[in-house]
Amino acid sequence: MEELVSKIEKLIAPSKGTWGIVLEDLNSGEKWEHNEQELFYAASVIKVPIMASVYSAVESGDLALTDLIILDGKDYVGGSGVLQHFTPGLSLPLQDIIMLMIIQSDNTATNLLIDLIGVVNIQNAMKEAGMVYSTFYNKLMLSRSNPKGANRIAAVDIATLLHKMATGDLVSDPASGRMVDVMKKQQVRDCLPEKLPSPYSDFDHGMTPWELANKTGWIPGTRHDVGIFYVGDRKFIATILSKDEDDLLSKRIISQIGEEIYKYLQ
Secondary structure, eight states: OHHHHHHHHHHHTTOSSEEEEEEEETTTOOEEEESTTOEEEOGGGGHHHHHHHHHHHHHTTSOOTTOEEEOOGGGOOOSSOSGGGSOTTOEEEHHHHHHHHHHSOOHHHHHHHHHHHOHHHHHHHHHHTTOOSOBOOOOSSOSSOOTTOOOEEEHHHHHHHHHHHHTTOSSOHHHHHHHHHHHHTOOOOSSTTTTSOOTTSOOTTSOOOEEEEEEEEEETTEEEEEEEEEETTEEEEEEEEEESSOHHHHHHHHHHHHHHHHHHHO
């Protein structure tokens, strides 16, 4: 993995921003960390531990994926997602709310789940998953933040979460598998997978089939993409966090990192 690390160091070297990166090759056991304990505004990456907390409640029997969630107009918030445009009073299964939170980064879906699980239970689930430095206090797209603090993440914590998910140790093996399947359906594909060949391509010309279970996060000046690469029979965890950088440049660097990871895994 030394050559891959060297290439990524060269990609981020010209950046004036701050990067938190953890790479882990689950086949070889090699790992590389860069500013792994640095805290970043979580943006939508916080939706991954929220998903884990929901599956934990399902695993304990407090919820079922078939439970119906009723949409109330007062719960609608702006930003990404489609639920804010749906008719109030509509009911959707819990599984569909989770799906929308992850694959469309739906903020209304996220807040519905936060209300359902509760802030304290989400915080406890993050601790149980081994997230040491990260914090969670706030629903999304609210005008006033919790005075106790902001939603923040460290690369080492997200990498720990993804490692447990990839190895079947996050909540349970079946729950981990369901979470990976949800993240593989991601529709926001403009960072780590942007330069990768189409998943529907003909791979007879030396390119290896791939899947990526990922979640992006973005606000102006902050851009993240985190996920698990599945390339052939190899698994690789990539946690890429950035702040204080031009949005177009950070997006380009992350997409180049994704390309280099794919080349390495071939």
